[in-house]
Amino acid sequence: MNIDALVPSSIDGLMLGFVYGLAAMGLTLIFGVMRVINLAHGPVIALGMFAVYLIGTQFGVNPYLGLIAVLVLGLVLGIVMYFVAVHRVINAPELTTLLATFSVNLMIIGLGTVVFTTTPRAIDMDLGAFRTGAITILGTKVVAVLIAIAVTVGLYLFLYRTRVGKSIRAVANNRAAAELMGINTTGVLALSFGIGIMLAMTSGGLIATLFSFTILAGGVYELKSFVIVVLGGLGNPTGALVGGIVLGLLEGLTTIFMPVGWVPIIEYGVFVLILLIRPTGLFGAR
Template sequence: MVDLLIRAVSYGILTGGIYVLVAVGLTLIFGVMDVVNFAHGAYLMLAMYATHVLWSTFDLNPFVAILVVAPLFFVFGAVSYRVLIHPIMGRSMFAQIFVTVGMIWVFENVALYVFSPTPVRVRGLYGRLEFAGVPFEEVRVYGFAIAVVTTILLYAFLYRTTTGLNIRATAESSDIAELMGIDVDRIYMLTFGLGIALVGVAGTITVQLDSAEPTVWSYYVLIAFVIVVLGGLGNVTGTLLAGPLIGIIESLAGLYLSPSMGPPIYYAIFIAILVLRATGHMDSFTARLRSLKSGGVSG
């Protein structure tokens, strides 16, 4: 039983690492631009189809396809920002909802028209790797490794390059960033492009684990929002921790309850966090934890 538990936790961490790649672009866009991109999962769905086309037409290894999909979706994201997101910057949340939900409808129907509703899947790596006597799917291990490398590169970009520092400055205060001479509109375009490029990379991995179909976006966008809310809106580091946690919850639910019980459990956590934050209890709980950590107890 202990072996099963270790395997389930390890499996959950690997899956959660891939989920991080789905969610990190969403939290980056929100953290910098204050835009909630409800169409994030639809971009993932298109990336899954793009990977399938490259694999089925050009016999391109899906992991190698990252070198094509990532820059392609960066451009796609930058153009999407310029045409669709830029006009609603500074507008109400309702404008963001209407536009990004409208994008979902367009992307889904384009996929339905071009690819049909029949699910398709990429046949990637189906071997197994063994660590400490525990077997894992190759695609999941390599997918996790790519997620880790991509995250490290993202951090290096944000903390070690001028553009990355400008992105972080804009996230802190767009008004002050403008006073410093930073082209905020350009930073927004780059950020949105980067966020979509990241979900493009995620699409090349998820299409090897799940079928691509026009409605698959709904499953992954919900996972992404659960991770982002659990990790903290706009908090990239929190997202990195929340992803594996969700993966572990999903895996343990499959082991002890039923594979179908994973989503209801972390959706319940998602709702609980939203309710606690709305009532102010989450802030009070966080403050108490901080006081305990510092050796004091608040009343």
């Protein structure tokens, strides 16, 4: 046990938590609006990583500017995914949508391994670091946190302040009633799926500025997103951010008190326990 590491490790965990939270928000938004668990979440995160990377290497665009393109790309990809894989089975039992999105997962991974191979890539970013005593904070992480916060605030404002956002929430609450009130539910569902994918890809883009990655790298973050989503309550986007921070802190802190290998046991243990004890998440029902 290393008490000196306590503060830097928690700061590090906290910062990563914001990025995890952003990824989880995409998953939870889709579930909240249409009760679909998107099993293509991980590959989509990986696509976000590659998008930022390729835009950077092919066009020499700064990764942070590239993220803007990723936002648009994610939205479009998500809407396409919705109409190709989800729309036809939107009212079918859960298993069907789970498998439909999983088939997309296979397709992305299948194509991705052919196109990108599984050689690790990394984006060469250096924004310096702040140092005080034992604490070192990388500039890239600070920017990642700021962007994650900005996107979250944007999502919040969109959902709660705009007309379209309100229809998304109406559809999430009661799709049949929303339809009766004249809301174009298909459009809203497609848009929500698009936003969910957009959030996942954006978080992938941010992660790519921090760590090296392959097309398979999304899997880890997909599992983390599941944990976060359950922590924050399935279908609750704000809960996802808090859940992300909790998970990040948990990761940061547990590594001090026990070998790194035990962290996933704690994570998944907590995950299953929360599902059993409080399936609505730690922070109450939506």
